[in-house]
Amino acid sequence: MSDSLRGTGPATGPGTGSSGSGGNSELREFLRSRRARITPEAVGLSPQPGTRRVPGLRREEVAQLAGVSVDYYVRLERGRGANVSEAVLDAVARALLLDDTERAHLYALARPARSRRRPLPPQRVRAGLYRILDTLGDTPALILGRRTDVLAANRLARAFYTDFDALPHRERNMARFIFLDEAARELYTDWEHSARGTVAALHLYAGAHPHDPQLAELIGELSVRDTDFRRWWADHDVLERTYGAKRYRHPLVGELTLDYEAFHPTGDPDQILGVHTAEPGSPSEHALRLLANWTAGPAAAASPEEASRTPPSRPGQ
Numbered sequence: 084m085s086d087s088l089r090g091t092g093p094a095t096g097p098g099t100g101s102s103g104s105g106g107n108s109e110l111r112e113f114l115r116s117r118r119a120r121i122t123p124e125a126v127g128l129s130p131q132p133g134t135r136r137v138p139g140l141r142r143e144e145v146a147q148l149a150g151v152s153v154d155y156y157v158r159l160e161r162g163r164g165a166n167v168s169e170a171v172l173d174a175v176a177r178a179l180l181l182d183d184t185e186r187a188h189l190y191a192l193a194r195p196a197r198s199r200r201r202p203l204p205p206q207r208v209r210a211g212l213y214r215i216l217d218t219l220g221d222t223p224a225l226i227l228g229r230r231t232d233v234l235a236a237n238r239l240a241r242a243f244y245t246d247f248d249a250l251p252h253r254e255r256n257m258a259r260f261i262f263l264d265e266a267a268r269e270l271y272t273d274w275e276h277s278a279r280g281t282v283a284a285l286h287l288y289a290g291a292h293p294h295d296p297q298l299a300e301l302i303g304e305l306s307v308r309d310t311d312f313r314r315w316w317a318d319h320d321v322l323e324r325t326y327g328a329k330r331y332r333h334p335l336v337g338e339l340t341l342d343y344e345a346f347h348p349t350g351d352p353d354q355i356l357g358v359h360t361a362e363p364g365s366p367s368e369h370a371l372r373l374l375a376n377w378t379a380g381p382a383a384a385a386s387p388e389e390a391s392r393t394p395p396s397r398p399g400q
Contacts, residue, residue, distance in 0.1 A: 107162025107163075107192065107193075108162060109162075109192055109289065109290070109293060110159075110160075110162045110189075110192040110193055111160055111161055111162045112317075112319055113188065113189065113192055113319045114159070114160045114175075114179070114189075115160065116317075116318060116319040116320075117179040117181065117185070117319075118139050118140040118141075118142075118144075118145050118179055119137065119138045119139040119140075120138075120139055121139050121140050121179065121180060122139065122140075123140060123144060125180070126140070126144075126148060126178070126180070128140075128144055128147075128148075140179075142156055142157055142160060143156075145175065145178050145179065148174075148177075148178035149171070149174040149175045149177070149178040150174055151171060151174065151175075155171075156175070159171075159175070159193070167193050167194065172186075172189060172190060172193055172194075173186075175189070176189055184287065184321050184322065184323045185321055188286070188287055188290045188321045191290035191291050192290050192293075203229065203292065203295060206228045206229060206232070206234060206351060206353065206354065208226055208234050208235045208354075209348070209350070212226060212235070212348060212356065213235060215356070216235055216236070216237040216240075217237060219237055219239075219358065220237070220238070220239065220375060220379075221239065221371060221372060221375045222237075222239065222358060222359060222360055222371070223237070223239045223240040223242075223243040223244070223341075223358075223359040223371075224236070224237050224239075224240055224356065224357065224358045224359070225237065225240045225244075225247075225356075225357055226348075226354055226355065226356050226357070227257060227354070227355045227357060228351075228353060228354055228355075229288065229292065229295065229297075229298070229353045230256065230258070230285065230288060230295070230297060230298050230301050231256055231257040231258045231281060231284065231285065231288075232255060232256050232257075233247045233255040233256060233257055233260075234255075234354065236248070238378055238379075239371070239374065239375050239378065240359075242335075242374055242375075242377070242378040243331075243333065243359075243374065244260065244267075244270070245260060245264060245266065247260075256301065257281065258281050258282075258285060258301065258305060259301070259304075259305070261274075261277065261278050261281050262278060262281075262305050262308070262309045262311070262312050263305075263308060263309070266334075269332060269334065270331055270332060270333060270334075271329070271330075271331060271332075272329075272330035272331060272332050272338075273329070273330065275311075277329060278311065278312075278315070279315050279320070280322050280324075282312060282315045282316055282318075282320070283320040283321050283322035284321075284322050284323070284324055285298070285301075285302070285316075286316070286319060286320065286321045286322075287321040287322060287323060288353075289302075290321070292353075302316065324345040324355055324357070325345055326342070326343060326344045326345065327342070327343060328340060328341065328342045328343070329341060329343065333370070333374070335373075335374060335377065336370040336371075336373050336374050337370060338366075338367075338370075339361065339366075339367040339370050339371070340361070340362075340365075340367050341359040341360065341361055341367060341371075342359070342360050342361070342362075343357060343358065343359050343360075344357070344358050344360075345357050346358070
């Protein structure tokens, strides 16, 4: 995902619907946002005389770098590049210095599959995946579906984030939690970084499923209710969840640093199994144990503070 903080225009919803100028609006805005972040010097072009009316590269400069005519690139950026070849898309990706995730997003936007217009089937979590979540008793783990919907979460994940099972089905969504629940802004130490990553993940999903009406509803709601979301959605950044580390400030157990890993279960590429772990022996691992003990049931300590009076068990005990 790009680290640029520059916006590129008003927020737009997902999809490839027409706007006033027609064509594929999502492709148009994505290409505009990518060239706006690149200076001519960054790609080896000599500065041209005169005042530049737009930040970043001009269309003719992208066309020059990609080895296509200006007219052809203009049609492509306007979302009218029907049957665009793989070679041209690769050349444009190189010209715009796209990373692998952005390149895949460009392909999805420029060459949408007709089958994606069919209604999406409901998502189901297999019984075996539920059992996996239950076995991870000391580790927050959840399964995200389309649009960052929370399809399932183990006990510790519900204690760590929020009790998704207690929410109406429509509200069991990680993006809604991050942007609309004030507790999320306290939980994430670097809330902006996590929130922008969520927006970028939604943009990547939108490229693969441009005709998802529930996504359009979600984007519309978040754009109306949160100015940060509306501004960052206009950046058109994309991100694929893989792995990393995040810092948290939990109201019950304090500061934690957790690593996360994202897995795609076989059978549904739109599901992600997200698992959080702490370094063995670290204060973060101890904090997770306190939270797990507190949420384990009647036999557990009445609070994390009480549980902390008992030293954690050591290997072999």
